[in-house]
Each structure stands twice: as structure tokens, then as C-alpha cells.
Amino acid sequence: MSRKVLLIEDEPNITEAIRFLLTREGWVVETHAEGGNAVETILAARPDLVILDVMLPGKSGMDVLRELREHADMKALPVLMLTARGQSRDREMAEKAGVSRFMTKPFSNVEVLTAVRDLYAQASRS
């Protein structure tokens, strides 16, 4: 059974880098480049993991996460959040919104891969 990750990121180069990394790990990588209908896309795609950027056109990643968690079957979905703003307030807000892991750009590839593996392992165990 293939593992599916949904990457919501508006920066094409970053999208390409993450797609390259996760594809090699055996993930099926789907992408979405804006915040406007990101929640609908997640609900439709039913991924095993979501990687979510904070600053998205249309709707911020925080709002997307908050709306996503309102759906009962989405509460446990692992969400790895990436931000380039690097302000501590963002981390607090994300934790309140129900983030699973929060990472600041720029990240090392190993970090991303480790986080994805951990999150997936936790989700599979529970």
C-alpha cells in the first residue's frame, strides 16, 4: 500500500525539492499551490500526511489547519508545518491550531525526512 503525502506549498522550487526527497522514500507526492481550497483538496485526497506552508496565497496555513481540525476524521492526520517567517508567535499559534510538527525554513533534508518518518510511524501505531 502506497503512502500518500499532500504538499501544500506555493514556492515551486521548494515543492520540487520536497517532491524529489519524498518520492525517493517511496511516497506518493501530491501538490497543491494555494490556501484558498486547500482544505477541500485534503478532504478529497485523503493523504497519510500533509506538509503545509504558512504563507500561502488565498488563505494562510494556520487557517487551513484550524478548519481541517474541525473535521472529526481529520483530527489525527499528521500535519507538518513549514514557515519562513521564523517568529516564535507562529509556533504557538500553530500548536494551538493542532499542528503535529512545526519546522522553520530553511531546513535540512534529513530533518524533513526524519520528521515525516516519525509522524508516519506515530500515526500508524495509534
Added chain:
Amino acid sequence: MATMNILILVCLGYVVLLFGVAFAADRMAAAGRGRWLRSPLIYTLSLSIYCTAWTFYGAVGSAARSGLEFVTIYLGPTLVMISWWWGLRKLVRVGRSQRVTSIADLISSRYGKSNTLAICVTILAVLGGTPYIALQLQSITLSFSIFAEADPSGLYREGASVFWVAAGLAVFAILFGTRNLDANERHHGVVTAIALESVVKLFALLAVGIFVVWGIAGGVTPMMERIDASEIGRWNVDAGRWMTITFLSAAAFVCLPRMFQVMVVENDDEAHLRTAAWAFPLYLLLMSLFVVPIAVVGLDLLPAGSNPDLFVLTVPLSQGNDWLAMLSFIGGFSSATSMVIVTAMALSTMVSNHVVMPIWLNTRERRSSISGDVRNVVLMARRISIAAIMALGFFYYRLSGGGAALASIGLVAFAGISQILPALVGGLFWRGATRTGALVGLSVGFGLWVYTLLLPGMGGGIMSASVIENGPFGMGWLRPQALFGLEGLDPMTHTVLWSLSLNALAFCVASLLSFPSPLERLQGAQFVNVFDHSVAPGGWTGSVAQSEDLMIMTQRILGAAPAQEFFQAEAERQGVRGRLPEPTPGFLERLERELSGSVGAATAHAMIGQIVGGSSVSVEDLLAVADESAQLLEYSSQLEAKSAELTRTARKLREANEKLTQISMQKDAFLGQVSHELRTPMTSIRAFSEIMRDTDGLSADETRRYATIIHDEALRLTRLLDDLLDLSVLENGQVNLNMGEASLRTVLDRAVSTALAGAERRLKVRRSLPSERVALHTDLDRLGQVFINLISNAQKYCDAAEPTLTISAHDVGGQLVIDFVDNGSGVPADAQSMVFEKFARVGFDKAGGAGLGLAICREIMQRLGGEIVYLPGQGGAAFRVSLPLAHRQAAQ
């Protein structure tokens, strides 16, 4: 007969009685008891000091000599009391409300507190008063001498007796007239003693009259027959003299210092005048009732040549009725003493207040500043004045030799003192009356009185007979007793006619010609409209109710606790049970001092005066209060201004703070965005460089592709940093403009080629070259930067199938305007206002810059003195760059 010695004893006893009564009355008044001391009856009786020994003895004498003429002396005051009651009420109200101490004070106060006027009136009063006092002393001596003749063995020695009488009266006046400093305070002791004396003299005269009618004549009918048979019974009236004397006595009744003292200064309640208006004429009627019978019987019984002035004594003596004679003597003694005491008091107040004190203060000021208690000085001045006035009367009596000249002194004094009348009445009823008018009028009247009546009447060669006969230096029209050729008149009538009419005329004319000072105007208004300004003063009752009022007022000013503490302490000091002390003068003084600390001296004085004094507030009080209020207003308006300033400052601070908060938030947001813009390319760079490092077997295509990404992102970072630095420099205004000259066309050419160099997509640029023939004088590089930005934006973002940018230049309203319009879908309406904000890449693809380009353009255009705006409704994205004409030159 031991009559003489008994008489002396009775006399002494009577004097002791007077002292006792005065002392007791003072004590009762001080203790706040004895309301009857302030009854209308006492007031009316005290008015009867109008009837001096001159009227007591002299009326009978006058009747014996000139028939009914004596009635005029009673007629004047009666007419005043009955028909001019309202005028007296005004006088009393004014006197009370202005806290007037004497008639001189009243005149001076009315005419702007002029001390010159006060001194004039004082001199006039002393000149008129001294002979009058001498007259009283003479009457006492004469009456003593009657008894001395009848009893040669007595201890009586004429000279010594007059001295001791004068000294005794001085002591009485000093003791009871100067107990308190405040001349405005009632002298209850003196007034009560005078009232008693009034009763005694009326009783004595009535007793002699009854004795004469029923004891000698044998009833009313035989008495009337006797009168009809006598010379006196004939109706023999000199109309001019009657009118003159009636008028004079009326005027004197109002103007005499002693009358003013009892009528105005000693008045406790205006309402007493109401009673006096009928009671005093009644008293006068009783006094005059038996005058004619006594005169007629005296003329019948006594040998020709006996002094008719002493009939009141000699008639009972001739009938062997020693006790009645003695009572009569006491009556005359009463008349004389009461007049002398009050006159001395009134004159001493005037002399000390208007002559002694000003002089003393002046000399003191020159030597050293006034310090300590002036009170003792004032009291001493008043006491010495009393003694001096008494001495003056005594010496006048000794020097004049007690001759017949004294008999006419009463009327002469009346005529002199009446000169005050125009200034007094004018001051009360005519606001136009001025100080100059009063001074001129008084001087004219006074001069004429001295020249036409006083000097010619004094005898002793003071004015030579030739002057009286032929006028000074032979000028007939200046003859003192026939001034301006007016002959055939009685000297008294002549003087009164000329002096008072010229006095009044001079007063009016000088008043009309002179201009009153502000204080005069104020005082004038206060006097003339006294009933509008003041409330009817009630008596000073000294009741606990007043203490309560004071307490309430004090609480309002000082606050409840301090006020109660103060009152409690005062009550303890007085030894009074309870919390409320008696409103004694000492307490009030301390209270005033306490209050003045809070509300100012004048206000405190006025407030306490309103509650306790019963006297209304004077103009000076009001002025002082107004002054204080003005200061308070000034102070409060300063406070208000300060408070407004503080409010303004606070608002500015709040605004500054809000602005700072806003700026701080903007800065946070800006930093967040800068961080985002820096980290995003770095993320790509790091990710792909790690991929290239860690991944084996990347294809050559992949390697090239990833390296290109790294390269592009590195360039993006550099651009961003360039833009940030550029913007920072522009925003801080540190930019140096590098002015140059070129045509618009040249600048646009350069910009187009730079912006489109290396572009993948082809953007078609349409220009209208003729309109670009404009010479520019500006920073060409900066302007070019703006153009490049706009052209590359169009190149990047124009979403049309065949992207086209139209550049056109116009002259609009004196400005060079360059429009950049593309054929894309443009900027959404809601984002148009945001396009010039930093990082506001609304709706744009982010392929290009960091979103600082338009913000930089806006800054540049501001520096160049122009502007850049978004032009809505042009189809595609449309920007307008405008430059002021000053930078534009004529077409090439």
C-alpha cells in the same frame, strides 16, 4: 435752709445713678440680655436729647419774651419726623449699611471717602458744638446760682462747680462712650442713661407745669383766662422768622452731630423709626404743653427784671416748694448733661477719626512701618478728643463770661450746622452730586455763616462796628447783615437765606461742572439706591441661632471636622456648655481670621457681616470681594488653560504612542516578511545543494537543472537585498539625487532595452515618439529605475495572449504625465490601493521580485518631486508617473 447742700447731694446722687444705669445697661448688652435696651421706646427717648437745657429753660424764657415763637423749635423736628420719615429711613439705612460713625464720616463716605470733606464737616461741627456745650454749662451754673442766692450758706462756688461738672461729664463720656473701638457699635449704657434723663426732664417739666396750672392758677379755665389776659397770648407772628427758625430746627435735627449719633449710629433697627415718627412729636408736644402757662404765671408772680429763662426754677421756689424746684433743677441738669455727653462723643469720634488718626498715621509712616495694635491709639485719640472738646466748651464758657450772648448761641449753632444739609440731602437723593460740589457748597455756606452771623454776633470787637455798619472797606453791598443790599431782615433770617441758598446753588453748579471719580460714582449709587442694594438690617441678637448659621457657613468653607473643632475650642474658651460658643466680638474676630485664610479677608468679613452684623455689605467690601473673585477667576482660568494644555499633551502622547505601536507592528510585519523573503530562496538553495551533495546518480540534466535553481535563487536573494538597501536609503531620505539632462525619449529607450533584455516572453511596447520630445532635468538613473520597474512588471505579469504595453506622455495641468498601460487583466479593484505597499504582491505570480519594486518607485517619485499612482479603469494594469513642470523644458 440747707437746700444748697441737699441739692449738691441730690445732684451727686443723680450722677451716681446715671453711672449705675449706664454701667448696668452695658453689662446687660454685653451679656446679650435686656432686649428692652433695644426697644423703640428707648430709641425715641434717646432722640429727645434734641431738647437741651436751652429748650428746657429757654423755651419758657423765649415764650415770656417773644410769645409763641418757641413753638418753631419743636415744629421743625416734628415736621421732619412726620412728613420726612422716609428720608430719615434712607439716612439710617445708608448709615448702617456703610457702617458710618458720624455725620462727617457719612459725608466723606458719600463723596468718595474724601477726608478733606470730613475735616470740613468736623470743623463746622466743632465750631457749632463748642458754644453749645458752653451754653449747657452756663445753664447748670445759672440754675445753681438761683439756689445759691436762696441759700448763701451752701458749699457752692461757681467756678469750681462748672469745672467739676465739665470734668464729670468728660469722665462719663470717656467711660461709656469709648469702651469699644468700633464706633459703629451701640453704646447701650450711654443711650439708656440718656433715655432715663429724657424721662426725668419730661417728668420735671410736667410736674412744674401741673403745679403752675392747678397749684397756682387754680385749674385749666382760670389759666386760659390768665393767658388771654397776658401779652404772650397775642398772636404776634413774624412769618419770615417763624419759617426760618422752623426750617433751621428741622435742618439741625437732621444735621446736628449728636442727633446723628442717636438717630443713625445708635440705631438698632430701622423699624424703631416707625415708632419714633409719632412718639417723638408726642414727646415734644408734652415738653411744650406747659411752657406758656409757666411763662405767664412767672411774669405775673415774679418781680419785673427777673430772668424768664429760669422761671421753671424760680416759680416753684417763690412758692416755697423747694422739692419741686429741686426736681426741676434735676430736669434741667439732665437736659444739659445728656446733650453734653452725646455731643462730646459724636465730636470726639469725628475729631479722632478724621483729624487725629490721619495725622498720626502719616507721621508714623514716615518714621517706621505701622506695627502692632492701632486699637489703643484710636481709643486714646478718642478719649483725648472728648477731654479736649469738653475743655474747649469749658474755656469758651469762661472766656465769654456767661453773658447774654450765649442765649442766641443755640440758633447760631443751628444755622452753622445746617450748612451740611445740601451736601447731605443731595448725597442721598442725587447721584450727580460730586465731592467738588459738596466742598464748594460747604465752603460757601460756611463762609457766609461766619461772615454774616458768627462774627457780627460774637461782640467783643472781633468784627468792628464800622464793618457791620458800612461793610468792609466801605463797600456797602458787603455789609454782613445786609448782604447784596438785602435790608430789613432779621439777621438770622438774612443769614439762613443767603448762606443756605448760595450753598445749595454752589453745590449744584459745582457738581454739574465737575466729574466724579469711580469710587464717588459707586458710593453715590450705593447711597441713592440704598434700598435696592441692601437688605433691611435686623438687630444683632447674639442668639444661638446665629452661632448655628455661623457654624453652617464655616463648615461649608473649612469642612465639617475643622469647623467643629474650631467651634468646640471657642466654646471651651468661653466656658459655654455645648458645641456652640456665644457670638462675642472676640470670637467673631477669630472666626473671621480663620475664614479669611480660606476665602480671603474681604469675603470673610462680608460673610460674617451678613450673618451677624445685620449691616449690609459696603461698596468697598464688594469691591474687595470682586477683587478676590477676579484673582480666583484668573487663577482658575490659568488652571483651566493648564488643564487644556495637559489634555492636549496627553492626546498627543496617546497619538504618538498609537503611532509608535502601529509602527512597531508594521516593523514586526516587515521583519516577518523580510525573513520570509530571505528564507524562501535559502530553503530552495539549501535543499537542492543537499540533494546534489547527498544523491548519487543524478543525471546531467538533473544536475544542471538543480544548479540553475540554486543560481536563480541566489540571484533572487541578491536582488532582494539590493531592493531592501535601496528602499531603506530612499525612506531615510539619505539619497543624493544625481541631476542630469536628457530627453524623455532617451530615458525610455534605455529603460525598455534594459527591462526586456533576456526576457523569455516577448512584450510589445508601443510608444508615441513625438510626445516624448521633452527635455528632462532630473535624476535620470532614478527615473529610469522607475520606468524599468514598470516595464518589467508588465513583461512579467501581463496575462494577455499578446502582451502589449502602451507608453504615452502628456502635458496635464502643467505636469509631465507618462502613462504605462498594458492589455492584461490588471490589478483587482480591492488590491489597487495596496500595490505600492512593501511586499504587496497582490494577485501577482511571484516569479519576479520581492514585492518591493513599486514601493521603491513611489519613494523615488517622491524624491523627484512627482508621484506615481495606479490608474483604474484602463483595461489592463495602468500606472501614471507625473513630474512637475519645473523639471520640464521646451520641446527640442
